[in-house]
Amino acid sequence: MNPQPQANTLKNLDEVRAMIKRHKLNDYIFSIIGLLCLMVGLLTLLTLFIDLILSGYPKLLSASFYTDFPSRRADSAGLLSALVGSSLVMLVTFFSAVPMGVMAAIYLEEYAPKNWFSDLIEINVSNLAAVPSIIYGLLALGLFVYILDFGQSILTAGLTLGLLILPVVIVATREAIRSIPIAIREAAYAVGATKWQVVYDHVIKYSFGGILTGVIIGMARAIGETAPIITIGALTFIAFLPPSPITTAAPFLNFEWLSSGFTVLPIQMFSWLSRPSEAFHVNAAAAGVVIILVTLLMNGFAIRMRYKMRKNIKW
Amino acid sequence: MMTTTTPVKAEARNLSFFYNGGNHALKGVNMPLYENKITALIGPSGCGKSTFLRCFNRMHDLYPGNKYEGQIVMHPDNTNILEKSVDPIEVRMRISMVFQKPNPFPKSIYENVAYGLRVRGENNKRMLDDKVEEALKGAALWNEVKDRQQDLAFNLSGGQQQRLCIARALATDPEIMLFDEPTSALDPIATANIEELMSELKNKLTILVVTHNMQQAARVSDYTAYMYLGELMEYGDTDTIFTRPTRKETEDYITGKFG
Numbered sequence: 148m149n150p151q152p153q154a155n156t157l158k159n160l161d162e163v164r165a166m167i168k169r170h171k172l173n174d175y176i177f178s179i180i181g182l183l184c185l186m187v188g189l190l191t192l193l194t195l196f197i198d199l200i201l202s203g204y205p206k207l208l209s210a211s212f213y214t215d216f217p218s219r220r221a222d223s224a225g226l227l228s229a230l231v232g233s234s235l236v237m238l239v240t241f242f243s244a245v246p247m248g249v250m251a252a253i254y255l256e257e258y259a260p261k262n263w264f265s266d267l268i269e270i271n272v273s274n275l276a277a278v279p280s281i282i283y284g285l286l287a288l289g290l291f292v293y294i295l296d297f298g299q300s301i302l303t304a305g306l307t308l309g310l311l312i313l314p315v316v317i318v319a320t321r322e323a324i325r326s327i328p329i330a331i332r333e334a335a336y337a338v339g340a341t342k343w344q345v346v347y348d349h350v351i352k353y354s355f356g357g358i359l360t361g362v363i364i365g366m367a368r369a370i371g372e373t374a375p376i377i378t379i380g381a382l383t384f385i386a387f388l389p390p391s392p393i394t395t396a397a398p399f400l401n402f403e404w405l406s407s408g409f410t411v412l413p414i415q416m417f418s419w420l421s422r423p424s425e426a427f428h429v430n431a432a433a434a435g436v437v438i439i440l441v442t443l444l445m446n447g448f449a450i451r452m453r454y455k456m457r458k459n460i461k462w
Numbered sequence: 463m464m465t466t467t468t469p470v471k472a473e474a475r476n477l478s479f480f481y482n483g484g485n486h487a488l489k490g491v492n493m494p495l496y497e498n499k500i501t502a503l504i505g506p507s508g509c510g511k512s513t514f515l516r517c518f519n520r521m522h523d524l525y526p527g528n529k530y531e532g533q534i535v536m537h538p539d540n541t542n543i544l545e546k547s548v549d550p551i552e553v554r555m556r557i558s559m560v561f562q563k564p565n566p567f568p569k570s571i572y573e574n575v576a577y578g579l580r581v582r583g584e585n586n587k588r589m590l591d592d593k594v595e596e597a598l599k600g601a602a603l604w605n606e607v608k609d610r611q612q613d614l615a616f617n618l619s620g621g622q623q624q625r626l627c628i629a630r631a632l633a634t635d636p637e638i639m640l641f642d643e644p645t646s647a648l649d650p651i652a653t654a655n656i657e658e659l660m661s662e663l664k665n666k667l668t669i670l671v672v673t674h675n676m677q678q679a680a681r682v683s684d685y686t687a688y689m690y691l692g693e694l695m696e697y698g699d700t701d702t703i704f705t706r707p708t709r710k711e712t713e714d715y716i717t718g719k720f721g
Contacts, residue, residue, distance in 0.1 A: 332524075
């Protein structure tokens with residue numbers, strides 16, 4: 148076999164290699180800086196969380212902490228009324244923010260004409276999400292407590308937090324709706340579907356995962372909100388539970404709980420924290436851990452739901 | 463030459479179209495669609511062939527600011543389907559469409575085909591079963607999916623998905639079916655299947671197809687229209703257009719000197 152002729156053009160390979168090396172150094176430097184930035188955020192949070200657990204663990208592990216009412220004595224004080232209060236407030240928040248937010252978002256995306264007015268609304272929905280929560284508290288105090296006379300009740304708190312997360316729900320729903328490809332909409336219209344049929348059969352169904360994620364993330368934000376709840380006048384020491392929403396006699400539902408006084412987890416925590424006695428600070432730390440865990444659980448659930456919903460949808 | 467005995471199913475009369483923003487995409491197009499024939503639209507990108515096709519099911523109505531001028535008249539009822547008083551939904555119930563990329567709904571195979579009927583309020587299970595079977599057979603997909611109609615449509619191959627979309631368009635017994643580059647996302651074998659299917663479908667309905675593929679136009683169509691910059695340059699039976707085009711531009715495009 149004849150030897151193959153060899154190419155005789157040669158670039159200056161050493162120069163090329165040196166250049167690649169210089170460029171790669173940038174990669175290396177950036178990855179170090181990026182990692183450091185990440186660590187500052189993560190480690191701070193982690194330290195805080197661990198510190199809370201260490202301070203609160205005697206309470207965290209005792210079952211009575213979750214089944215006792217608040218008390219003047221730190222060791223017999225519990226979270227029960229705050230847990231129930233937070234749950235009921237969240238229930239109201241969910242049922243007020245979700246239908247309103249989802250319908251508003253569907254209207255904005257699918258029905259609203261595109262003009263300067265809808266642009267204005269769009270900008271202001273995003274602005275609303277950035278309004279400090281205490282402003283919502285003031286609004287609620289004026290509107291729900293004084294004008295509508297709902298009292299300093301679970302209903303007022305739930306509606307306030309509902310308003311607070313409404314922009315979050317709207318924005319998340321719109322994002323989810325927008326991620327549906329135009330081709331899918333056109334396919335539905337092309338067989339003769341009306342706008343409502345497209346919305347009901349397709350838009351809502353395919354964006355459900357995204358909507359749910361937005362709702363849960365909004366709720367996770369709401370459950371830790373303190374300022375607006377204090378503004379509307381939540382109680383800090385409450386030794387009773389609101390009337391049960393479910394009764395044994397017909398019609399089995401009872402709405403008296405809506406007008407009941409209440410407390411929520413962050414307020415309970417705040418109240419314990421402001422006591423001079425060291426023993427109450429243990430309770431406060433434990434309550435803090437509970438709030439963080441609830442939030443993490445909700446976010447985890449949101450991620451899981453999104454994953455499950457997206458599994459069958461590929462685009 | 464054109465056979466004058468073939469009945470006209472629909473015709474565009476002096477059809478112009480303006481996109482939102484004023485882009486004059488179609489300029490006075492006059493063109494008949496013959497019944498039970500395949501008419502192919504060819505021309506370079508941006509020449510207005512997809513725009514023309516999408517006038518036939520008023521797809522442009524979905525986006526604000528678009529404007530039609532002129533008429534598209536359907537026979538035998540002489541309805542001008544571009545008339546404001548004609549609901550686009552009514553038009554889409556008579557004229558169905560298959561898109562460039564397969565776009566099945568993220569639902570089961572069965573529900574994809576049944577959707578056009580459900581939209582019409584059909585909920586009778588036996589009726590739906592029959593229609594779905596008929597449409598899947600019509601789209602040459604029945605043998606491949608008859609035992610897994612409840613599977614997700616996304617689990618089908620690209621070519622099968624496009625045939626599913628044809629079945630979906632077929633289930634509602636349309637008079638005209640529009641194909642917007644139906645094989646541009648498919649491999650040669652799937653393409654051949656779709657072309658064969660189109661040739662069978664024309665026994666039942668009238669077909670208008672946009673294609674970038676000259677050979678495809680030559681293979682499947684009975685009539686061919688060459689469009690350029692929003693105008694209909696030449697229209698005639700496919701053999702004539704491909705062998706003896708009257709205009710130089712048409713010949714240049716077909717022979718690949720341009721486009």
